[in-house]
Amino acid sequence: MAVTTDQEQHGLTAHSHGAGAPISSRADHFTSFDVNAFEVPGGREEIWRFTPMKRLANLHNGAEATGTANVEVNAPDGVTVETVARGDERLGVAGTPGDRVAAQAWSSFTEATVVTLPGDAKSEPTTITVTGAGEGQVAYGHLHVHAKQFAEAVVVIDHRGSGAYADNVEFVVGDGAHLTVVAIQDWADDAVHVSSHHAKLGRDASFKHTVITLGGNVVRLTPVVTYTGRGGDAELLGLYFADAGQHLEHRTFIDHSASNCRSNVVYKGALQGEDAHTVWIGDVLIRAAAEGTETFELNRNLVLTDGARADSVPNLEIETGEIEGAGHASATGRFDDEQLFYLQARGIPEDQARRLVVRGFFHEILLKIAVPEVRERLEAAIEAELEAVGV
Amino acid sequence: MATLEIKDLHVSVNTDEGSKEILKGVDLTIKAGETHAIMGPNGSGKSTLSYAIAGHPKYDVTSGTVLLDGENVLDMTVDERARAGLFLAMQYPVEVPGVSMSNFLRTAATAVRGEAPKLRHWVKEVKEAMSELDIDPAFAERSVNEGFSGGEKKRHEILQLGLLKPKVAILDETDSGLDVDALRVVSEGVNRYKQSGDVGVMLITHYTRILKYISPDFVHVFAGGRIAESGGPELADQLEAEGYVKYIGKPEAAGIA
Numbered sequence: 001m002a003v004t005t006d007q008e009q010h011g012l013t014a015h016s017h018g019a020g021a022p023i024s025s026r027a028d029h030f031t032s033f034d035v036n037a038f039e040v041p042g043g044r045e046e047i048w049r050f051t052p053m054k055r056l057a058n059l060h061n062g063a064e065a066t067g068t069a070n071v072e073v074n075a076p077d078g079v080t081v082e083t084v085a086r087g088d089e090r091l092g093v094a095g096t097p098g099d100r101v102a103a104q105a106w107s108s109f110t111e112a113t114v115v116t117l118p119g120d121a122k123s124e125p126t127t128i129t130v131t132g133a134g135e136g137q138v139a140y141g142h143l144h145v146h147a148k149q150f151a152e153a154v155v156v157i158d159h160r161g162s163g164a165y166a167d168n169v170e171f172v173v174g175d176g177a178h179l180t181v182v183a184i185q186d187w188a189d190d191a192v193h194v195s196s197h198h199a200k201l202g203r204d205a206s207f208k209h210t211v212i213t214l215g216g217n218v219v220r221l222t223p224v225v226t227y228t229g230r231g232g233d234a235e236l237l238g239l240y241f242a243d244a245g246q247h248l249e250h251r252t253f254i255d256h257s258a259s260n261c262r263s264n265v266v267y268k269g270a271l272q273g274e275d276a277h278t279v280w281i282g283d284v285l286i287r288a289a290a291e292g293t294e295t296f297e298l299n300r301n302l303v304l305t306d307g308a309r310a311d312s313v314p315n316l317e318i319e320t321g322e323i324e325g326a327g328h329a330s331a332t333g334r335f336d337d338e339q340l341f342y343l344q345a346r347g348i349p350e351d352q353a354r355r356l357v358v359r360g361f362f363h364e365i366l367l368k369i370a371v372p373e374v375r376e377r378l379e380a381a382i383e384a385e386l387e388a389v390g391v
Numbered sequence: 392m393a394t395l396e397i398k399d400l401h402v403s404v405n406t407d408e409g410s411k412e413i414l415k416g417v418d419l420t421i422k423a424g425e426t427h428a429i430m431g432p433n434g435s436g437k438s439t440l441s442y443a444i445a446g447h448p449k450y451d452v453t454s455g456t457v458l459l460d461g462e463n464v465l466d467m468t469v470d471e472r473a474r475a476g477l478f479l480a481m482q483y484p485v486e487v488p489g490v491s492m493s494n495f496l497r498t499a500a501t502a503v504r505g506e507a508p509k510l511r512h513w514v515k516e517v518k519e520a521m522s523e524l525d526i527d528p529a530f531a532e533r534s535v536n537e538g539f540s541g542g543e544k545k546r547h548e549i550l551q552l553g554l555l556k557p558k559v560a561i562l563d564e565t566d567s568g569l570d571v572d573a574l575r576v577v578s579e580g581v582n583r584y585k586q587s588g589d590v591g592v593m594l595i596t597h598y599t600r601i602l603k604y605i606s607p608d609f610v611h612v613f614a615g616g617r618i619a620e621s622g623g624p625e626l627a628d629q630l631e632a633e634g635y636v637k638y639i640g641k642p643e644a645a646g647i648a
C-alpha cells in the first residue's frame with residue numbers, strides 16, 4: 001500500500017483548492033514579454049519555491065547567451081520549416097511569458113524555428129532535435145509550431161546534449177486541427193533546461209501533449225494551455241524518472257476561458273536515489289465564461305528508494321457552477337511491498353518483480369504514446385534506469 | 392516424494408505498536424499425496440501460518456523450522472521458496488496495475504520451470520487451463536487481479552496453481568467468496584492438481600462445505616495460534632455439528648454462517 005496518499009475529488013461546487021501554502025488566484029498570474037518587468041526571483045516566490053535557484057546557471061538572473069543550441073528538423077513533404085529572425089510577426093501569439101526565465105528567453109533568442117503543418121491534411125511525424133550548446137554554455141531558443149485548420153500531425157521534440165538552455169515553445173492549433181506533440185527531455189547529466197510551452201487551441205481543436213523527462217540536472221517545464229473557441233480538447237500526459245541529484249519539475253496550467261472545452265492531465269513519475277526530487281504543480285482555472293467545462297488531472301509518484309522526494313500540488317479553481325465535471329487526484333507512494341510479495345510468491349525474482357511493477361505503473365501512459373519508435377525508446381530508457389540502481 | 396515439515400513454529404507480526412506473537416508453536420507434517428484441512432475460527436492465525444511459510448516480510452519467525460524435502464525454507468527468499476516448490480493461493484490476492492495476466496503468468500512459469508515455455512505450447516496450455524476454470528479468455532489481457540471480483544481472483548489463484556504445479560500447495564480460504572458453481576469449478580481444479588502428481592495440499596478453510604468436493608486425509612483444528620486437535624475426516628463432521636465453541640469458548644458454527 002502507498003505510504004502517503006492524498007486523494008481529492010471535486011464535484012460541481014465552485015471553490016478553489018490548494019494543498020498547503022495560500023495561493024493567489026491563477027487568474028492574477030503576471031505575464032509579460034519584458035524581462036525587466038519581472039524581479040529577479042530569490043526562490044521564495046510561489047512559482048519558484050520548489051526550484052533550486054543556485055543550480056539554474058543564472059538563467060533567472062540575466063545570464064548572457066554564450067552559445068546556441070543546434071536545432072535540426074526532420075520534416076515530411078508538405079510541412080514547412082523556416083528559420084526566422086526576431087520580430088517575425090507570427091512569434092509570441094500563442095502565449096506570453098509567465099516567469100522571468102521565459103521572458104529572458106524571449107528577449108535573448110537570436111533566431112527562431114517555425115514549423116507549419118499543412119491544413120486539411122494528415123502529415124507524417126516531424127522530428128525536431130534540439131542539442132544543447134555544450135557544457136558550461138548558455139543558450140536561448142524559440143520554437144513555433146503551427147497546425148493549420150484541420151491539420152492532423154505529430155511533432156516529436158527531442159532535447160539532448162549539455163549546457164543551460166531556456167526557451168519558449170509555441171503550439172498554435174487551428175480550428176478542428178489535431179496536433180500530437182511528444183517532448184522528450186533526455187539531457188546529459190549537467191544540463192539545465194527551463195522551458196515554457198504555450199498552446200493555443202482553436203475551436204474544436206484537439207491537442208495531445210506528452211512530456212517525457214529523463215535526463216538533465218535541472219529540468220523545469222511549464223506547459224500552458226489556452227482555448228480561443230468552444231470544443232477544444234487538451235490531453236497532457238507526462239512521464240518522468242528522476243535519479244540521484246536530479247530535479248525534474250513540471251508545472252501544467254490549463255486556462256479554461258471558453259465554453260464546452262475539455263482537459264485531462266495525467267503525470268506519472270518514479271524517483272530513485274539520494275536527493276532525487278520531482279515537482280508537479282497542476283493548475284486548472286475554470287473562468288466564469290467556461291461553462292460546460294470538463295477537466296480532470298492526476299499525478300502519481302512512485303518513490304523507489306529512500307532519500308528521494310516528490311512534491312505534488314494540484315490546484316483547481318472554479319469560477320462558474322455550470323460545468324460538466326472537474327476533479328483531481330494526487331498520490332505519492334512507496335514501492336508497494338504487497339505487489340512485490342505477490343509476484344515473488346510466484347517464483348519471480350525480486351529484481352524482475354520490481355521492474356514489472358514499475359513498468360506497470362507507467363503502463364497507462366506508455367499505452368497512449370502514439371509514436372511507436374518513441375514508445376520503444378522510452379521502454380528501453382525505463383529499463384536502463386532500473387538497471388542503473390540495480391532494482 | 393515431497394514433504395513439508397513445520398516444527399514448533401513461532402511467528403510474530405510487526406505492527407505499528409510493535410511485535411505481537413500470533414503463532415505459538417505449530418507442528419505439522421504434510422507428505423506427498425496427502426491433503427490436510429486446517430480449520431479454525433477467524434483470527435486464529437491460519438493466514439499468518441501460510442504467509443510465514445511463503446515468506447511475507449511482515450511476519451517474523453521467532454523460533455521453529457520449516458523444511459521442504461529437508462531444506463530449510465526459512466533461509467530462502469520468497470521467490471526461492473516458490474521455485475523450490477511451494478505455492479500459496481492467497482485469501483486476498485493482490486492487484487498489480489499495468490501488468491497483464493498473460494505477461495505475469497508467463498514470467499512466473501519461466502521462473503518456476505527454469506526456462507521460458509515454448510510460445511505455441513504455452514498459449515494452448517493457458518487457454519485450456521483457463522477454460523477448465525470457466526475463465527473468459529479476455530482476462531489474459533487484463534491487469535493482474537485488478538478489478539476482479541472475489542470469485543474471479545480465486546479462480547485465477549487456482550489457474551496459477553495448475554500452471555506452476557508446485558510440490559506443496561497452501562490454499563488459504565480459496566473457498567470463501569465463491570458461489571456454488573464456482574466452488575465446484577475451483578474444487579475440480581484443485582483435484583486435477585492433486586491427481587497430476589505426488590503433491591501435498593494444505594487446505595485452509597473456515598467452513599466444511601469445500602470438504603465435500605476435496606476430501607481431506609487429515610483435519611486439524613487451528614485455534615489460538617496452534618493446532619488444537621488433529622484427526623481424520625470425521626473431525627470435520629464434528630466441527631460441522633458443534634462449531635469451534637470447544638476451542639475458543641464461545642459459540643461459532645463451522646457449518647453455517
Ligand SMILES: Nc1ncnc2c1ncn2[C@@H]1O[C@H](COP(=O)(O)OP(=O)(O)OP(=O)(O)O)[C@@H](O)[C@H]1O
Pocket residue numbers: 404405406413431432433434435436437438439440449482564597
Ligand atoms: N499485519 C497485521 N497487523 C496486525 N495484526 C495482524 C496482522 N496480521 C495478522 N494479525 C492478527 O493476527 C491474528 C491472526 O490473523 P490471521 O489473519 O492469521 O487469522 P486467520 O485465522 O487467517 O483469520 P480469518 O479466518 O479471518 O482469515 C489476528 O488477530 C489478526 O488481527
Ligand SMILES: [Mg+2]
Pocket residue numbers: 437438439482563564
Ligand atoms: Mg485468514
